[in-house]
Amino acid sequence: MFTLALLVASIVVVVSPLPSASVYKLKERIPNPRDWVQLHRAPVDYILPLRIALPQIKFGELERHLYEVSNPGHQRYGAHLSKEEVERLIAPHPESLAVINKWLTSHGLDEKDLQRSPAQDWVTIHVPIGLAEEMLDTKFHTWKHVVHGDVVVGTTSYSLPEDVHAHVELVQPTTYFARPRALRTTLRFTEDTASAAVNKDTSAGRITIPGSEVSVDASCNTTITVACLKELYNAVGFGASSHNGNILGITGYLEQFANFEDLQLFYADQVPAAVNTSFTVSLINGGGNNQSSTEAGAEADLDVQFGLGLTFPTPGIFWSTGGRPPFTPDAITTGDTNEPYLDWLSFVLRQDNVPQTISTSYADDEQTVPESYARRVCAEFAQLGARGSTLLFGSGDGGVGDGNPDPATQNCFANDGTNRTRFIPLFPASCPFITSVGGTVNIPEVAVSFSGGGFSNYFQRPSYQEVAISEYLDSLPDGTYEGLFNRSGRGIPDVAAQADRFRIFLSGRPVSIGGTSAATPTFAGIISLLNSARLSKGLPSLGFINPLLYSDHANTTFNDITVGNNPGCGTKGFNATAGWDPVTGFGTPNFGKLLRIVAP
Ligand SMILES: *[C@@H]1O[C@H](CO)[C@@H](O)[C@H](O)[C@H]1NC(C)=O
Ligand SMILES: *[C@@H]1O[C@H](CO)[C@@H](O)[C@H](O)[C@H]1NC(C)=O
Ligand SMILES: *[C@@H]1O[C@H](CO)[C@@H](O)[C@H](O)[C@H]1NC(C)=O
Ligand SMILES: *[C@@H]1O[C@H](CO)[C@@H](O)[C@H](O)[C@H]1NC(C)=O
Ligand SMILES: *[C@@H]1O[C@H](CO)[C@@H](O)[C@H](O)[C@H]1NC(C)=O
Ligand SMILES: *[C@@H]1O[C@H](CO)[C@@H](O)[C@H](O)[C@H]1NC(C)=O
Ligand SMILES: *[C@@H]1O[C@H](CO)[C@@H](O)[C@H](O)[C@H]1NC(C)=O
Secondary structure (H helix, E strand, O other): OHHHHHHHHHHHHHHOOOOOOOOEEEEEEOOOOOOEEEEEEOOOOOEEEEEEEOOOOOHHHHHHHHHHHHOOOOOOOOOOOOHHHHHHHHOOOHHHHHHHHHHHHHOOOOHHHEEEOOOOOEEEEEEEHHHHHHHHOOOOEEEEEOOOOOEEEEOOEEEEEHHHHOOOOEEEOOOOOOOOEEOOOEEEEOOOOOOOHHHOOOOOOEEEOOOOOOEEEHHHHOOEOHHHHHHHOOOOOOOOOOOOOOOEEEEEOOOOOOOHHHHHHHHHHHOHHHOOOOOEEEEEOOOOOOOOOOOOOHHHHHHHHHHHHHHOOOOEEEEEEOOOOOOOOOOOOEOOOOOOHHHHHHHHOOOOOOOOEEEEOEEEEHHHOOHHHHHHHHHHHHHHHHOOOEEEEEOOOOOOOOOOOOHHHOOOEOOOOOOOEOOOOEEOOOOOOOEEEEEEEOOOOEEOOOOOOEEEEEEEOOHHHHHHHHHHHHHOOOOOOOOOOOOOEEEEOOEEEEOOOEEEEEOOEEEEEEOHHHHHHHHHHHHHHHHHHHHHOOOOOOOOOHHHHHOOOOOOOOEOOOOOEOOEOOEOOOEOOOOOEOOOEOOEOOHHHHHHHHOO
């Protein structure tokens, strides 16, 4: 009976010639986005690039592969998946494709109007808002940010026909009101325009790190250079290869791009051997790269200068991803999505070869990112991990508070309608398939007070964190911060690195800059050097590295940071402790020790 009923039902679907008046069912509703005010109905002829995500029904299988090839104890360790293998695992069910096609056809769209991802798990259509409103049974408005003044098109809820519901994971841009930011906290102009860091007076002596074989030039306690990081993280003298296929990737969003001349000044200052070498720029979705403008970003300059400086002569690629309005209502052209990650992901996942190490210093408060969107983007990061890339993201610059580094203006109120106070983890740092990087300062190192840390409210604690986080939580006095953080969430960060007083060149001048933005390309640089060693030995790249970092192969190789805390939300935040903690993770890297483990 059951089978028969199903059969009849599916025949009805297949033969039904005309769309019947669809019954719509709510797909997603978000509370009114904080700090945005609704202005007007959006112009009906404004073109929206609507992305429709079809469910990746075999994602569980992809996840199993990911953990097997990333587990140093597994026989498949390092057996990364090919692009085609990953695509087979994320392909939607044929029925989903059929249902979506039928839905799109009923709105006058046919195959030539659609752009599909290689695995067909995304469909993009460029449609006037009037049509999008009909398809999603919603009304789009323009919204203005109360502080920054930018205007976006969005809606707080949308619906789908009942029969389409299960075949769509999400549609964006709709409910995405997040405002990603560069994780750059400090920017100070320095006085010493003349003296090159490489020729600095070293008479100040050296600092020896207790319990460690390394010593560091004393000047590094006030100014961080490439040489300082190599000393501190025990990577002096390692020669990376320029021709073993290893590449370092650096992402740029929000109109950020890196200036070539600033890089040359930086090289002359800190990495003379690299002078006259450069990197590849890849522009995505109208990303900027205006070298004659003084508007090169501090963030991009920092990421490129330290990422490439640490890994020279490893080739580097910088992706400049566009996609932030100002929305101009009279432009009847494709609207910007105001959304950073999907454009980059859809571009990079199409490439046959993806860099082995990728550094991203942008993030947003997890609670401002729609959960469906965060989950899907996180699952897309897992694809890159399965293909052998290590993804590093900054953990944030607001301690346990929101991404706002100024505690006085932090907003620690839940936006789930309750408006209760709680700590605010950042996304993508909260995604369990990436490695999040917190910050330290001084030599010997202590946690830097702005180091983002805490626990996700979206993502459960992954199994690789089970032992480390249980130990940490057990050590907390009973009732600590009850209700302010989610004990079952993924813990942030995984690791840390220096995060302040970095000497870079910006618009031709040396400046001192800081943030987990500085820590992220630093840690990425160390990982990239490890990848270089592995590739030169004919070994596969490290890929998704967290299962290795948390295993007893690696979890005691770090410089464990046990001093400092990360205040926020009117509290003192968490403490850096022995072992893992939600301030600095396991601590900062020791390249030499990691090298012996990953490329013996
Ligand atoms: C490094 O600087 C910090 C902060 O100024 C200071 O507390 C520490 O003693 C310095 N380290 C050394 C070895 O002098
Ligand atoms: C870099 O290139 C410039 C212009 O071609 C040249 O004058 C200079 O000697 C080069 N410097 C190095 C260190 O190769
Ligand atoms: C690049 O920047 C310069 C200086 O700000 C400006 O004059 C020029 O129009 C810009 N070029 C482009 C293509 O945006
Ligand atoms: C949430 O509570 C805080 C503190 O009581 C208040 O300042 C704020 O306006 C509230 N926000 C909303 C959206 O109710
Ligand atoms: C705590 O995190 C879990 C996921 O680990 C989530 O299901 C739950 O909703 C979260 N609780 C709150 C109050 O956010
Ligand atoms: C390292 O991992 C092992 C195995 O899970 C665990 O027993 C040990 O406590 C971990 N060490 C630290 C410092 O977290
Ligand atoms: C941090 O350490 C201080 C001093 O030992 C202690 O009073 C406080 O309770 C600790 N905080 C947490 C969250 O563990």
